[in-house]
Amino acid sequence: MFTMGIDIGSSSSKVVILEDGVNIIAGEVIQIGTGSTGPKRVLDEALSKAGLTLQDMAKIIATGYGRSSVEEAHKQISEISCQAKGVFFLVPSAKIIIDIGGQDVKAIRLDSKGGVKQFFMNDKCAAGTGRFLDVMSRVLEVNLDEMAEYDSRATEPATVSSTCTVFAESEVISQLSNGVAKENIIAGVHQSVASKACGLAYRCGVEEDIVMCGGVAKDLGVVRAISKELKKPVIVAPNPQITAALGAAIFAFEEVIGANK
Amino acid sequence: MSRIESIISELSSISNNPKKAMEDYKKETGKGSVGVMPYYAPEEIIHAAGFLPVGIWGGQKSISKARAYLPPFACSIMQSVMEMQLEGVYDDLEAVLFPVPCDTLKCLSQKWKGTSPVIVFTHPQNRKLEAANKFLAEEYRLVREKLEKILSVQISDEALNNSIEIYNENRKVMREFTDIAANYPNIIDPIKRHAIIKARFFMEKSKHTAMVKELNSELIALPVEAFTGKKVVLTGIMAEPNEVLDILKDNGFAVVADDLAQESRLFRNDVPSGTDPLYRLAKWWQEFDGCSLAVDTKKSRGPMLMDMVKVYKADAVVVCMMKFCDPEEFDYPIYYRQFEEAGIKSLFIEIDLETTSFEQTKTRVQSFSEML
Structure with a gap:
């Protein structure tokens, strides 16, 4: 199962695609953020790198300053919660x-x-x-x-x-x-x-x-x-720019698992 | 529209349009309005003169002209008050009552740019001595004298004692309202709560009392509904502009109590009983505690807030920190530590009347909601 975390910041856009809540399939960064072409470009790059489509994602969660403007996302979670989730995953x-x-x-x-x-x-x-x-x-x-x-x-x-x-x-x-x-x-x-x-x-x-x-x-x-x-x-943190996107992808995974229980 | 909705709508409309409230008062009574700067001015003296006391709390606006008179680190209430002075907004006031419990007020009181006469007075800070009561009663005597001269009226002790009773009744009804509102957060959301309280600044108090009393009766006749969100206590100077309260509402927060200088701090204590009205008003200041603007050697604000959390079964305290308000910023580390020791969750948000972007506040409030 694949989940996606999208972190749209003020000056960069990040996407993480996660497999089964543990394997990072793609973690892409583009150095332009909300209101620019960055969000779309980074999304396309991550999907292309993973060889997947949006339809393959069980759930997508957006975070960051531009979280409300991500149409592809099923939900928004603040970057503070997502950073905590992503960093704790990498550095318990x-x-x-x-x-x-x-x-x-x-x-x-x-x-x-x-x-x-x-x-x-x-x-x-x-x-x-x-x-x-x-x-x-x-x-x-x-x-x-x-x-x-x-x-x-x-x-x-x-x-x-x-x-x-x-x-x-x-x-x-x-x-x-x-x-x-x-x-x-x-x-x-x-x-x-x-x-x-x-x-x-x-x-x-x-x-x-x-x-x-x-x-x-x-x-x-x-x-x-x-x-x-x-x-x-x-x-x-390893790859410190994508930790919030990673956290969002983990939240997405947990929500799918929780919903399936 | 239910009676509850129509009362709320009327009070909200008054709270959003003080100018009209002043015009209506003039039409009705033939008398004008006297401005009341923050904080803790004895409005009762204006009321006893038959004039309308009108709270001056600035407003949400961009600042340009005021920059010539105030440093950038003056709080945004005073920045916007100065901007509006320069625009002539307060020139319809017969006079302005000007307490000076902080440095910014002290300096601003000496550079009023409106055309209305300004009556400056001082709250003593060594408050617990009997001498403080005598000093403040004398200050209030001078305020009364100046008002009498400016307004061409006599303010008798009898009228003043009567006004104090009218204000005490309003304080009591407001305490009842905030308690009742805490049980009906689905009806009294943070914005409505604020508007109902704020309308006090622009209405003759017995009229405000009557409306809030009726609202209270209507509310308690309804069954208490379950609330699925989180309950918070607000502390600080004010929780404006409304966008801040909107963000709280959108994230499922209800305000079940407050310790705001613009709200409950004004009515949590009654003016004590007695015969000399000026001494009674002075004594109120002595008995008033838990405010950054009144020296409090026992630092009772933290314990007071923690009691409020307990009594109102709140999930947390939201600190509405007025940007560049030194007294509030000095208090914060003291009660924050007390919260930490007691395991009380708190959120720090910045209040700035000039701001038009609320993304940071949204992030803080959403994160806090997720944290709780």
Whole structure:
């Protein structure tokens, strides 16, 4: 039996096709999100990769910021519940999830069965989100996937505000014009993201294992900065961008099984 | 339309159109309205003068002109009040009563841009001393004096004591209403509940009392229906705009009690009995606890909320955090920890009157519903 989870975020679209609730047949990501062609394209890609059609899916659940706009879905579940489900499936020892996506930062505390015990989200502000890193990457003329490498060469991280993306951007421009090395600025940018995310994690109560997911988890500079701030190791979920879609696909499987019982 | 529906519809219409309520009052009595800024102003003094006290709580609107006068971190109630002042919205008011229990109010009271005269007074924060009652009674004496001058009326002790009784009756009926509404969440959804309460700000209180009293009687005559959703207690300054309440409703939540400064905090205590009306009004402030705007060394808000959860068999507390409200933000970590220790679930949502996008609130509320 196949089930599908579709996660439409603000800046990327993800689909997971699951066989019998355990085998990931397809896990596709396209780096454009809700309101774009991303949702359709990623759906087509996942089906094509799996050699399946929508009719083969026993159930489809949508999640993410654009969850309400997915016509193919039978149901919508919030990304917080889906992240918890997906991460717990991959890392059963997880207690705290830090999820940094395009425009949201979330800290989620799990109970012993992987259920959501508490969660906190960022305020309506881009500071500390993937969008914040996008803006910095553009100003610094460094690709997002190179930022971790730059960070690893930092000798003296710069101070970058975590209050506001616009203020932080002008700080970065000012540091660039003062000749501060990009490596040090990028380390400062990563610390800024970490301090925002850790503020939410502290509210949840920090407890190991701490697992990071969401697109920003692919930036190891941010992961290192969060680990340093929390003074604890941080595990990056395997394929961290698809964990919510995976959770949605698992929910879909559980609902079909439950309905068949 | 049933009598219940028609009462709710009438109160909702008043709550959505204060200007018309003011015009109707003027037509009926020949007297105007006096604005009442948040929080905890002695409306009774205005009532005793025969004028209509009108609550000023801002509104959902985008802010531009107010940016010239307020920093971006002033709460959105004050941002929208300032914007509306600059648009002349409050210029029909005969006067504005202006308490200053937070820094933003203190500063805003000194830069009122409307044309109505402003009467500023201070609530003492060292509240539990007898001296606080004397101080506040004197403040209220000055408020009365200024109102008498502006409105060209005399406000007698007798009239004031009479108004206090009218207000106490309204408080009692409102407490009954919120208790009854908790048993009929299928009829009194979060938006209707809010509108019925909010209408108090724009009606002569005995009229509001009569309508809510009738609504209460109609409701209790109905059998209590089963409710399949989740029950919550709201805490904070306010739960506006209505989109926030809509999201709660859409996710199957009923509001069974609240601790909002715009709602139950105003009527959970009566003004105590006595002969000197100004002293009675002052004493209300001394006896009032559990609000971030009133110094409370015992920090009783958390235990009060936990009691409400127990009494009303609520599933959780929803914290409606007014964006940039320092007093509320300082209180939060204290009662949040108390909730955690007691195993009480809570959801934190941000209240911002300027916002037009509610996706984050939707995600938070839906996740919370799934979590419960």
